[in-house]
Amino acid sequence: MSLMAEIGQKAFNLGVPVAVHLDVTYRCNERCVHCYLDHDDHGEMTAAEIKGVLDQLAEAGVFFLSLSGGEVFMRRDFFEILEYARRLLFVVKIKTNAVMIGEAEARKLRALAIDTIQISVYSHRPAVHDAITKLPHSFERTIKAIKFLRDQGLRVNIANVLMTANYNDHLGVQKLAAELGVHYKLDPTITPMMDGDTSVLSLRVGREKLEEVFRNPALVPNQEEFCAPPKPPSKADLESYSCSAGHSFCYISPYGDVFPCVQFPLPSGNVRRQKFLDIWNHSPQLNEVRSVQIKDLPVCSSCSHASSCTRCPGLAYMEGSMRGPSTADCEKSFYRTGVPTANMERQGLSKPRSGLLQIQPVAISV
């Protein structure tokens, strides 16, 4: 186990929120076709409020801080927030479309020792990228920014969201990342809108494409292990938990709402009305999330995939129950291994019914 993994496990066991994702705004200068956010500002936290939250997060033991949006640079005070976060010694990761990053901004980010900057690139073809972002010349501006950041020695990750509009371009983006000398990550996650609207899921990649991705050694290097039939779950597997949501990780919205995860919209408190640690320690919702072991899942505990499934309790929650199956992960397990899941068997299906197909990010090494 790596030192980083040990730290993660230690924080999990101790119930320390070692990582937090904070969206500082939902406003954005792009209008990506697959985006799940409402971009109107319904009263986002001020810089002073965010600084107060950051003080509390540092006190609570948060080390890894992801700042995202919306587009973070839509906030004119974003650098003020960043500087404050770095003074509190967080490891800061920023998620951005980078179109507002010029050479001066790149220099400032370098001076602040930002850990990682994750930038969305949808295609190596400007017309395709711009059609997805609906912002003319966004490809050109984003790539220019990546070069500025790279030249400053900053760690840049290109996040390539996979959807029907750009499926055939992921190898092109991977090649582009290699040419730029930055990291590449394939992210096939399409999330329902925050208001529950699932129409954006029509942009999901189809079964054949998904199988193709899973079986492409250039994208999934450890083919044999990744696609192997599941091992029977052990006692330890059944007594484990689905993920770090609510255990060592949580999400805070621009309005101060606290959730177990950015993909788990269970309202658990609000930092404008409560202290963060009070929410973390005493929220009935977070305590409920923490209580659920694999053995407590009515369907999934009897599934042959129980030991290896990436079941997302947030997606399960969006389907109706945090203890239920996450159909998207059932489909992923099936397409990965060819072995039907308990959820499919209970519905008498030999193949998944076309439904909410959403899969977790797959980290790709290049």
Added chain:
Amino acid sequence: MSEIYIARSSAIAARLLAGEMMVMNSADSTFFTLNEVATAIWQAADGRTPLREIVREKVCAQFEIEPAQAQSDAEQFVAELSSHGILLVADHPLTPEASR
């Protein structure tokens, strides 16, 4: 013998987790966890207090370590973190800007 002054680099990230300090230098992706003694030295690295005084006040006074051994271990620890740019070392007090 000249004094050694140590200060935390402004380029690092750090947080205490169950008594152990996690320290990361984003520039070269180095990641350390410091034990309790090293954490005490780290926390006292304000750029103004000589290392000898830090060892006497924060290490020997709080942990059962023989002074000569403590000083030797501290100098080794400082040299290692310094080589990764995590601690700044000088033979004169360091400015607050350097130790932010």
